[in-house]
Amino acid sequence: MSPGHPLPLLTAKGISKRFGGVHALADVDFAINHGEIYGLIGPNGAGKTSLFNVLTGIYTADGGAFVFDGLPIAGLKPNDVAARGIARTFQNIRLFANLSALENVMIGRHVRTHANVIGAIFRDAKTRAEEDAIERRAHELLAYVGIAKRANTLAKHLAYGDQRRLEIARALATEPKLLALDEPAAGMNATETASLKGLLGDIRRDGTTILLIEHDMKLVMSVCDRVLVLDYGKKIAEGTAADVQKDPKVIAAYLGGEIELNLKGAA
């Protein structure tokens, strides 16, 4: 637990989600502290993305409760969850494809700005000032994630790695306290992954807590403070990266030691 924040940022207690007879999530408990990078790993179908969807209100949980920043968030709609300060990216990139990169990020500012129809039509001084601030902030965020030159490119025409970065910029535009990233390194080459690692470090340094789903074990083990391992919807291990990778249950879950092979390079 970090000093100055006696309570964790997010606490999950007994989270369950069923799809018919399948227990996508069964009684999952965890807590994320302020300022940490918290990894969420597990084999395919372990329930990682389901956990994200329950957390961000896209699915309703069948059981359990989240407490975020001191207040319960169970049953909130996705937009209310975003307003509370949880922003996410998607495993299969969901940008606003036919809008420019800049506009994608400007849309992220929606939840922190206030102009209504009357303001939009009459364009009073307050609305104009807000518009300028939105655009300025969007440019800053594009620069922050390193795609400032792509501001006017349509999202769908961006290179894959840039699309992932744009999703992060768009999520950051909502001023989250917790940034939930669903496989941000998927499809990236080693150079791109290395610079993503730098970006994650920057985001944490600037005060945003990160929840990270990732299959790139090298990245997870080098960047995460603590890691939660899911398998068949159940929590099978939690702890520091070093502890988790020695856990026999984790090794078994990853088909008898495959994970060890992957990790040799990381250590």
Added chain:
Amino acid sequence: MQQFFDMRKNPGGAWVGIVLVAVALAVLPWVLSGIGTAWVRIMNLAILFVLLSLGLNIVVGFAGLLDLGYIAFYAVGAYVYALLASPHFDLHLPFWIILPLGAAVACLFGVLLGAPTLKLRGDYLAIVTLGFGEIVRIFLNNLSQPVNLTNGPQGITLIDPFRIGSFNFATRETILGLDFTGPVKYYYLLVLIVIVIIVINLRLQNSRIGRAWEAIREDEIAARAMGINTRNMKLLAFAMGASFGGISGGIFSATQGFISPESFVLVESIMVLSMVVLGGMGNVFGVILGALLLSFVPEVLRYTVEPMQMALFGRMWIAPEVIRMLLFGLALVLMMLYRPAGILPSALRKRELEAKR
């Protein structure tokens, strides 16, 4: 088109553009009167369709909600005006009260239609809105019993024209030595209204609200995850679109002097949607172009096809109506092949091209 009116980057050019357009718009009815008064009427009807298309563009073009029953809001606006300004109930309220009232009632209907369809998209939404359009028309057709509310299929006649004090928009009079016919007077009023609505459209598009609509159009789940209240934003789109339809309906009532449910059939909804799609969904100037084209081409054909065939063959081989449908079909095929995003695709794509150069 838009760069001519870009005040920030090119203020000089923008003013020249504005003055040129203003002069053209001011002179136009007199040129048209020279050809025939009928053409001023046709122009007025075309402007009315521009208004309708701009309203539908908010729903379909900005928010991406396919609405096939849009004409229902036009009908609601038209009937509100007709019932409150005709001998039917012997009410004759001034237009500057009923027109906003019609917009408000249409807006209410927009929300009523929007609320149950919030979870629908694409084809499913299209079917439900289509049904809604038909329901409104059938109600108008049958609400002559037990209480005669709408006068059924006979429609409502002798609807008041617009009047401000003693100034009547329907009568001919001479002002400053110029001969103003009824249609010419309406023309200037319509141009004024359409300019206001264009400005509203452009400003909405480039605002926090417009961006939220575009986000919903592109990806609703991502929009919600970004904190956009999609329910409210969709209802807002329906409400705004419907109120523009309501205003157009009121003007239609007043200019025609007669309305019946016949004027609000499904084909009209499809026509307005075609205008939006042909011009370029989501691009205000494209939509205006689409509406003008689809309003004028049939009329031009009506006046040219018959004399041309008479001159060439001595008899009429193909009726103007048939040629119109043939041309529509051809236009549709050509568009799908060469301009799938409309004649003037949305401004964004252009912005991207500029950035690349």
